[in-house]
Each structure stands twice: as structure tokens, then as C-alpha cells.
Amino acid sequence: xxxxxxxLLSAIVVAAGAxxxxxxxxxxxxxxxxxxxxxxxxxxxxxxxxxxAYLAKHPSASNCxxxxxxxxxxxxxxxxxxxxxxxxxxxxxxxxxxxxxxxxFPGSMNRFDDFVATHxxxxxxxxxxxxxxxxxxxxxxxxxxxxxxxxGYTGYQPYWNWDRTAADPINSPxxxxxxxxxxxxxxxxxxxxxxxxxxxxxxxxxPSAGGGGCVTKGPxxxxxxxxxxxxxxxxxxxxxxxxDGYGHNPRCLKRxxxxxAAAVTTANYSYALITQNPSIDDFxxxxxxxxxxxxxxxxxxxxxxxxxxxxxxxxxxxxxxxxYAHHGMIDRLWWIWQMQDPEKRMSVLxxxxxxxxxxxxxxxxxxxxxxxxxxxxxxYDGQFCFIYV
Ligand SMILES: *[C@@H]1O[C@H](CO)[C@@H](O)[C@H](O)[C@H]1NC(C)=O
Ligand SMILES: *[C@@H]1O[C@H](CO)[C@@H](O)[C@H](O)[C@H]1NC(C)=O
Ligand SMILES: *[C@@H]1O[C@H](CO)[C@@H](O)[C@H](O)[C@H]1NC(C)=O
Numbered sequence: 001x002x003x004x005x006x007x008l009l010s011a012i013v014v015a016a017g018a019x020x021x022x023x024x025x026x027x028x029x030x031x032x033x034x035x036x037x038x039x040x041x042x043x044x045x046x047x048x049x050x051x052x053a054y055l056a057k058h059p060s061a062s063n064c065x066x067x068x069x070x071x072x073x074x075x076x077x078x079x080x081x082x083x084x085x086x087x088x089x090x091x092x093x094x095x096x097x098x099x100x101x102x103x104x105f106p107g108s109m110n111r112f113d114d115f116v117a118t119h120x121x122x123x124x125x126x127x128x129x130x131x132x133x134x135x136x137x138x139x140x141x142x143x144x145x146x147x148x149x150x151x152g153y154t155g156y157q158p159y160w161n162w163d164r165t166a167a168d169p170i171n172s173p174x175x176x177x178x179x180x181x182x183x184x185x186x187x188x189x190x191x192x193x194x195x196x197x198x199x200x201x202x203x204x205x206x207p208s209a210g211g212g213g214c215v216t217k218g219p220x221x222x223x224x225x226x227x228x229x230x231x232x233x234x235x236x237x238x239x240x241x242x243x244d245g246y247g248h249n250p251r252c253l254k255r256x257x258x259x260x261a262a263a264v265t266t267a268n269y270s271y272a273l274i275t276q277n278p279s280i281d282d283f284x285x286x287x288x289x290x291x292x293x294x295x296x297x298x299x300x301x302x303x304x305x306x307x308x309x310x311x312x313x314x315x316x317x318x319x320x321x322x323x324y325a326h327h328g329m330i331d332r333l334w335w336i337w338q339m340q341d342p343e344k345r346m347s348v349l350x351x352x353x354x355x356x357x358x359x360x361x362x363x364x365x366x367x368x369x370x371x372x373x374x375x376x377x378x379x380y381d382g383q384f385c386f387i388y389v
Contacts, residue, residue, distance in 0.1 A: 035076060038163045038267035040336065043274060044388070047339035054342035060378025064385035069377060071389040072332075075158040075174055075182070075325055082155055083180045087219040089153035090321050094223060096150055100363060107227045107240070107248040111150060115143055116227050116310070116319040118364040120245060123315055125360060130349040132284060133334050134373035135359045136327050141384060142365040143324055159328030159388060162265030162302050169262045169305050170211075174322070175255075177217030182322050184221075186234075186255040186308050187213030194233045194304055194312055198291040206261050206296070206304045214252035215308075224250045225310055225319050233312035245315070253320060254308035261304035264296050273298060274337045281350045283337055287330065298333070302326040332388040335376055346374055 037045070052066055059065075078086065096111040105117040118139070119126060126135045144157035165172035170185050177184020189212040193205040212234040215221055228245050229237045234254050241247040277283040289297030296304075303317060303326065310319035317323050338345040349357075349370060357370040372379045376386055 035074075035164055038161070039271040040163070040267045040274070040333070041161075043271060044332075044336045044339070047336060051339040051342055054346070055377060058346075060375070060382070060385075062378045062382025062385065064378040064382070066377070066387060068385070070156045070386040072156045072328060072386055073158055073389055074161045074164070076161070076164050076172075077389075078155075078158060080180045084219075085153065085155060086147075086158060087182065087321070089147045089151040091219065091223075092151040093146060105227070105246045107242070107246050109224070109226050109248065111146060112321075113226055113319075115139070115146075115364065116316055117246065118361055119318045120227060120230065120315045122361055122364075129281075129284070129351045130353045130357070130370065131359055132288075132350075133331070134349065134368075134370050135361065137331050137334075137373050137376070137384075138359055138365055138368055138380065139318075139361060140324055140327055140331060141380070141386075142361065143318075156386065157328050158325050159332050160302070160322065160325035161267075161329060162262065162298065162305065162326075163267040163270070165305070166259075166262040166266045169259055170257045174325075175257045177215075179219065181218045182325070183215045183219055183253070183255075184217035185257040186211035186215050186253075189213040189235055191233075191235050191256075194307065196289075196296060196300065199289075199294065199296070200291070203291075203294045203296065206258060206300075206307075209256050209258040209260055209307075211254075211256035211258075212308060213254055215255050220253055220321060223253050223321075225253055225316075226250055227310075227319065228316035229309055229313050230315035231313040232309070233307065234309050237309055251309070253310075255311055255320070256307035258305050258307050261296070261301050261307065263301075265298050265301035265305065269295075269298050269301070270333055274333060274340065277337075278341075280337075280345070280348045283334075284350045287333070299330060302329065328388075335388060338374070347371065349374065 094110045094112040098108040098110055098114050100108040100114045100117045108114050108117045147153040165174050169175050174182050188210055191208050191212050193207040195205050226248050230245050240249045273286050277286050287299050289300050306320050306322050310316035359368045359370050368380055376384050
């Protein structure tokens with residue numbers, strides 16, 4: 001709860017009557033923690049005054065401020081009740097009638113699938129430079145909005161600070177399979193692992209970590225995956241009935257919660273990513289992995305900590321509900337990167353697209369000016385108003 005620690009600083013210090021170490025742990029909603037702040041949390045906290053000064057000079061036309069912005073929390077900082085409210089809202093999204101065009105996406109069986117269909121069909125709109133960061137920011141925001149507007153969810157999209165689970169992801173509160181988790185690991189199956197294109201041995205494969213089969217525990221034990229698969233990273237996946245992958249192909253959610261992938265997502269990797277890459281192009285490239293340095297990057301690291309089907313499928317990965325918390329963390333790292341020098345970094349995108357560039361996610365969200373998505377405080381025509389805490 002970094003942000004509150006800053007703005008409520010005086011109140012907390014008075015209440016705790018103690019030194020800075022205690023200040024960080026004085027909030028009583030930590031349920032598994034308290035989790036000590038890691039180097040990236042500390043960097044975020046240290047950057048906020050910088051960002052506040054920037055906002056004072058460039059106030060948002062929509063009156064969004066640091067104080068009134070939605071606060072996206074880390075999954076482990078949710079109370080147990082908040083975790084269940086979130087996963088129940090996701091299950092509700094999976095029970096709502098789809099709005100994706102039926103002819104193009106006959107396999108989208110519900111509103112959750114609609115988001116998967118968008119990611120699969122807009123793969124280039126979402127991933128080509130310069131869109132990866134801004135388009136995923138919009139995509140997550142649209143998902144959060146659907147949970148709130150259509151499913152009665154009263155919170156905001158959580159992010160997943162990988163560092164908290166990296167040492168032992170299978171037993172972490174995120175993946176331990178209890179009713180408060182995001183579901184358990186997959187059953188054991190034999191497979192070689194996931195090839196990582198362009199990397200030399202032994203980094204050319206993320207070794208299997210013992211799972212890979214159906215998830216049988218936790219809130220998503222019975223969820224049905226429908227669209228795809230496109231990339232088959234685990235065995236026994238049925239082909240989609242349509243050659244474009246958008247047909248109805250019901251199957252279980254599979255995972256291989258993977259400590260080898262998780263090992264490259266500890267805070268020091270994220271910290272190095274933010275602090276050693278002053279250019280946005282380098283920031284994006286290092287985020288996505290550097291074969292020459294045998295560095296998978298935290299983006300791949302987080303995706304394949306989930307693994308399986310559809311989590312390990314580049315196109316269909318949002319079909320695993322943890323996707324949104326993973327990309328929430330990526331969005332958060334981008335924001336912390338921006339806050340290091342907001343005067344310059346709030347207005348740059350990789351490859352320097354023209355001012356007229358747009359992001360079009362089809363039925364999922366109104367067309368956006370790409371640069372407008374840089375701004376979490378009042379961007380997207382004033383609709384963005386969130387920070388990470
Ligand atoms: C922002 O605040 C100003 C001053 O209070 C007000 O005049 C204006 O209508 C507000 N704008 C929006 C979009 O709420
Ligand atoms: C999954 O389905 C089985 C059989 O219908 C049921 O007993 C179980 O409670 C369900 N689990 C969840 C998490 O919904
Ligand atoms: C992060 O820490 C691990 C464990 O100490 C180390 O092996 C790795 O090289 C570090 N990575 C970076 C980018 O500093």
C-alpha cells in the first residue's frame with residue numbers, strides 16, 4: 001500500500017509512533033503479509049513526489065488526481081474477502097452472454113471469452129510496436145470496467161507482484177488452490193517444456209515444472225476454456241473445430257505453475273529493467289527479453305509462471321484469469337518507469353509513432369489515440385484515472 005503510505009504519512013506516523021520500517025506495515029488489511037517492500041515498491045514510493053510535482057504542472061482536464069484515482073492493489077494485499085469478490089466477479093463474467101460478433105467468434109461463449117477473442121484477433125494491434133504497452137493498458141482497463149459495470153465488482157483490477165511468489169509460486173496464496181487463490185496448479189503431465197525462440201541452450205526452453213494438466217482446485221477448477229488453442233505448449237489439446245481458432249472447443253483450464261520462469265521475475269530484474277533503460281524502446285525490448293544476454297525478461301517470466309493452456313498460448317493467454325494481474329504488473333512497471341522523469345517519459349512511445357496513431361480494439365473499447373493511453377491520470381479522454389498502490 002505504497003501510495004497511502006505517502007499521502008497518509010503524517011497520520012500513520014502519529015498512529016504508529018514509530019520509525020519508517022513500522023510505517024510500512026501499519027496497515028491492517030495485509031492478510032498473508034506483511035510483505036516487506038521490495039526494491040521496486042521502494043522505487044515507486046520514492047517516485048511519487050516527483051510525479052505529484054508533474055501533475056501539479058499538468059493537471060488533468062478530467063480532474064483526476066493522485067488522491068481521487070482508483071487504487072489498483074497487489075493481489076496479496078487484498079483481504080481474503082476482496083480476493084473472493086474478485087474471483088466471483090470473474091466467474092460472473094464467464095456466465096454473461098457474449099457480445100462478440102457471433103459469426104466471427106462462434107466459440108466466444110461468454111463475456112470473459114470476448115476478451116480472449118479480442119486478444120486473439122487483435123494480436124498485432126495489441127503487440128506491434130508501439131502498441132504493446134498502451135494497448136494492453138486499455139485492454140486491462142476495459143476488463144476491469146466489465147467486472148465493475150457488468151458483474152457488480154466494487155474493487156479494482158489487482159496486479160501481481162511476481163517477486164512475492166517467485167521463490168515458491170505453487171505454494172503462494174495466488175496459486176495454492178484454496179478458495180481465496182486464483183486456482184491451483186495443473187495436474188502432472190509429461191512434456192518437454194516451452195521453447196523460447198532465439199535463445200541459446202539451455203535458455204532455449206523453459207523446463208516443465210511438474211504441472212501442465214487440468215486445474216482441479218480453487219475458484220477456477222471447473223472453468224471451461226473455449227477458443228483456440230493457437231500455440232500448443234502442453235500435451236493433449238484438442239484442435240479447434242475452425243481453422244481460424246475461433247470455434248467452440250471446450251476443455252479444462254491447464255497450468256504448469258513454473259518456478260523456472262518465476263526465477264527471472266524477482267524484484268531485482270524489474271528494478272534493473274526500470275532503472276537501466278532510459279529509452280522507452282530499450283525498456284520495451286528488455287521487458288520482452290534479450291536472447292543475447294540469456295535474459296527471458298519479466299514479461300515471459302510472468303506468462304510462463306502461469307503456463308499451460310491457454311496461459312502459455314501467446315494468442316489465447318488472457319483465457320487464464322491470472323493474465324490480467326500479470327499484465328497489471330507490467331502496466332505498473334511502465335508507470336514507475338514513466339515516473340522517473342515524467343516531463344519526458346509521459347509523452348514517449350517506442351518507435352515514436354505519429355500523433356495521429358490510434359489503438360482500435362474493436363468491440364472491446366472505443367478507439368483511442370495511442371499517446372492518450374500514456375496517461376493513467378486523465379488519459380483516454382479522461383476515462384483513465386488509476387494508480388498502483
Ligand atoms: C474540473 O474541475 C473544474 C473546477 O472545479 C470544473 O469547472 C470542471 O467542470 C471539472 N471538469 C470535469 C470534467 O469534471
Ligand atoms: C466443480 O464441479 C464439481 C462437480 O460439479 C463440484 O462438486 C465442485 O464444487 C465445483 N468446484 C468449484 C470450485 O466450482
Ligand atoms: C537477480 O538476483 C538473482 C539472485 O541473486 C541473480 O541470479 C540475478 O542475476 C539477478 N538479476 C539481475 C538482473 O540483477
